[in-house]
Amino acid sequence: MSRDSRMVSRLLRHTAGERGLTMSADGWAAIADVLELLAMDRERLDTAVRDNDKQRLQVDGDRVRACQGHSRAGMPVTREALEKSWERVHPDDLLWHGTNRQALTAIQREGLKPGRRTHVHLAPSKDSHVGRRTSVEVLLAVDPGNLAVYRAPNGVLLTREVPPDAIVGADAVHWPRWSGG
Structure with a gap:
């Protein structure tokens, strides 16, 4: 897994709350916010999503999420919202x-x-x-x-x-x- 893929995955699964990323209860975040927070461009994000070895990352239009594996503490995701999305x-x-x-x-x-x-x-x-x-x-x-x-x-x-x-x-x-x- 690439460095960028690990960085995006870590943000969306574990550190969004502490880093101030706005995220829905089922884990979606605006791509523009992720790009700004991680100081990367869209091409790097798309490559990180594509190259994620466990296909943990999803893109839907102008939003991105880790589809599973979230930490409970400090994250804005909820079990209920994740389960409704699965x-x-x-x-x-x-x-x-x-x-x-x-x-x-x-x-x-x-x-x-x-x-x-x-x-x-x-x-x-x-x-x-x-x-x-x-x-x-x-x-x-x-x-x-x-x-x-x-x-x-x-x-x-x-x-x-x-x-x-x-x-x-x-x-x-x-x-x-x-x-x-």
């Missing part, structure tokens, strides 16, 4: 969440919580790139039966949290270490 889905198959071994005890007790983010990220299959980070050692199988699950425009599946009883299995991960997230 597609509600009803998966029949298990969903997956990657984590590390150290987190398993807490997850067994509390389930999956979004932490500092608005939602927990889930993947539709074990081989999905969603959630693959160098710290992922275990894939948790999640039964989506009683969960409100949404699909962001970039295909990422999200839910507010996963209770312990919806976690129905775990598999060790056997892939090469790689960066990303």
